[in-house]
Amino acid sequence: MKTNLAPELLQMHDQPFLHELVTAVAAPATVLSTPDGQLRRDGAQGWLVADVRHLAELVVTVDGREPVALGHRQEGPAALRFVAAVRHLGDEITEPTVRVERLRHTAPDTLRETIALVNDSRREVTATVSVRLAADLAPVLAFRAGQPSPPVPPSATGVAKWVAGTRVTTATTDRAPDQVTLADDARLDWHLTVPSRSRVTWTVTLAAASASDDAVFTAPADRTVTTTLTSANADLTALFGTGTADLAHLLLADAAAEDDVFAAAGAPWYLTLFGRDSLWTARFALPFGTGLAMGTLRTLARRQGTKHDQETGEEPGKIAHEIRRVPSDVDLRFGLPPVYYGTIDATPLWISLTHDAWRWGADVSALLGPLRRALDWVLSHQGFLAYQDVLGRGLANQGWKDSPDSVQDRAGTIAEAPVALSEAQAYAHRAALDAAALLDAFGEPGADEARAWAARMNTRFRAAFWVRDEDGPFPALALDAQGAPVDTLASNMGHLLGSGLLTGEESALVAARLGGARLNSGFGLRTFDGTHPYFNPVGYHTGSVWPHDTAIAVDGLARAGHADVAAALATGVVRAGARFGHRLPELYGGWAEEDGPLLDYPSTCRPQAWSAASALVFVRAALGLTPDGGTLGVRPSPAFASWFPLTVDGIEVGGRRLRVTVDEAGAATVTG
Incomplete structure (x- = not known):
């Protein structure tokens, strides 16, 4: 077959797949993750605002382990709910008795992740819940074409802050983490004790500055x-x-x-x-x-x-x-x-x-x-x-x-x-x-x-x-x-x-x-x-x-x-x-x-x-x-x-x- 591929489209064979991702949208923002709720530095995953990926990673772990996904639900165009089992905690029975529940909501310039550690077991549980955040500030046209996007390290200002030109992403929480570790990414740790039949809930909010002062x-x-x-x-x-x-x-x-x-x-x-x-x-x-x-x-x-x-x-x-x-x-x-x-x-x-x-x-x-x-x-x-x-x-x-x-x-x-x-x-x-x-x-x-x-x-x-x-x-x-x-x-x-x-x-x-x-x-x-x-x-x-x-x-x-x-x-x-x-x-x-x-x-x-x-x-x-x-x-x-x-x-x-x-x-x- 004769082909007439335009040069800039020759890279599109590297375009990330989307079919296994879930999406919440409030234009000009959208967030894509795997169905377990985790945003990983892979493909098109991330939180995008005005064609810039302000967040490339948002991963929740409990005692260093990722919870096991049980399911998710689209709660509206801009909202997603995720439920995952924490199998190493709780009662020693087959069904899970400790869960992580997450409610994600995106607005045009903010992303809000409400996280709950839920203990339905018969005894108190103690755990460290960690949230790992990373940014690359990659333009959508670049990662759509498979162009590498190196991470942008956070500074020590606030909980986490990324700066590149005029594009800024900051993270705040309504329950201060017990420990913050900054490297190429930011890790926020909460050391929690949750009584039987109880839950602890907090919210991480990320704010994206305008992608440009001359936004179209x-x-x-x-x-x-x-x-x-x-x-x-x-x-x-x-x-x-x-x-x-x-x-x-x-x-x-x-x-x-x-x-x-x-x-x-x-x-x-x-x-x-x-x-x-x-x-x-x-x-x-x-x-x-x-x-x-x-x-x-x-x-x-x-x-x-x-x-x-x-x-x-x-x-x-x-x-x-x-x-x-x-x-x-x-x-x-x-x-x-x-x-x-x-x-x-x-x-x-x-x-x-x-x-x-x-x-x-x-x-x-x-x-x-x-x-x-x-x-x-x-x-x-x-x-x-x-x-x-x-x-x-x-x-x-x-x-x-x-x-x-x-x-x-x-x-x-x-x-x-x-x-x-x-x-x-x-x-x-x-x-x-x-x-x-x-x-x-x-x-x-x-x-x-x-x-x-x-x-x-x-x-x-x-x-x-x-x-x-x-x-x-x-x-x-x-x-x-x-x-x-x-x-x-x-x-x-x-x-x-x-x-x-x-x-x-x-x-x-x-x-x-x-x-x-x-x-x-x-x-x-x-x-x-x-x-x-x-x-x-x-x-x-x-x-x-x-x-x-x-x-x-x-x-x-x-x-x-x-x-x-x-x-x-x-x-x-x-x-x-x-x-x-x-x-x-x-x-x-x-x-x-x-x-x-x-x-x-x-x-x-x-x-x-x-x-x-x-x-x-x-x-x-x-x-x-x-x-x-x-x-x-x-x-x-x-x-x-x-x-x-x-x-x-x-x-x-x-x-x-x-x-x-x-x-x-x-x-x-x-x-x-």
């Missing part, structure tokens, strides 16, 4: 979740509740305008602004208020491209792909530029989110200037929207499937750039029509030009992208540098639904493919044809299932009149959610149930914003919600009957809050 993004003022759902499908109820809570804890605010809130893409790798991810997440959440959409739109508009720059991919009118504050000591061979525009689809997605927010009742008049500039960028493409990493230092693929091997034909040959993705043309087609609708509504010129461009795109697409295999016609994944179709059957075609690029007959052909066994794994859509010679069920974009990808297809299918396929796919993802404790990962394995276990992709982010928001899309499809400014159409679909009765409180249109209830027979009642 900060924690939002409010993470309150006011939307609720109950359904006859208990897994849907749990998935919706977990997803909305996780989404709230992934929110960040623009430091330049702290009322503007957006969703960070995911923990731990992408806990910052990502154009495509943040836009899709806000679009998924639109039935539940326009605030997230407007905050996302304004935050990205402030950073809209103004010049041509090959290094960053910036172009006038273009919407950014990724924005980070990268510390000065980070080797940029292990990451993209701090402000990077290498995305073919964020700009049309920005336009369509502006339009959709307007349809849900938001005032978008202040965005007409950025809208015009974004539309000019789209219309500047006289042929198809295509991308190429000219300097070879950015992303080789610049659609949502941005891994190096994601665009390959039926034989496995990787497409040569420039590449024109099918879904990028669909986004652009809809964006042109959406922009025209907005320009007409606000009495602005240019709508006819946008509609004429869309009509030409429609004709070009139909002539160039449709291919055939043994099962009939379907839209190709992409066009390569020679304009030849990349003829792999892939989930991308689901993004064409609702774009206006497909006729009713063509939508039916796409619906049949999406519902067929080659793409439908039973737990959602495979990214890649399951019969492809290079199908990999845990390949990043070559066979795995991404919940958001399925959600986009579900929304399009429902609106195109293919509710049965939509319901089958959505129900598959809900089933998968139950296997993952109702916290959907970024992606998971694309096996059919009879072929193997449902597995995480090893480096998957969890929580991931557009995965967390996927259940919101499923509910929209089930209820048949259609906004039009100040009004809302509600048409529950019989295909989702197994979810009824269903009640959603917190739908908003035109600034009005509504409750929608669907009874067992599928009849809807709207109040509010």
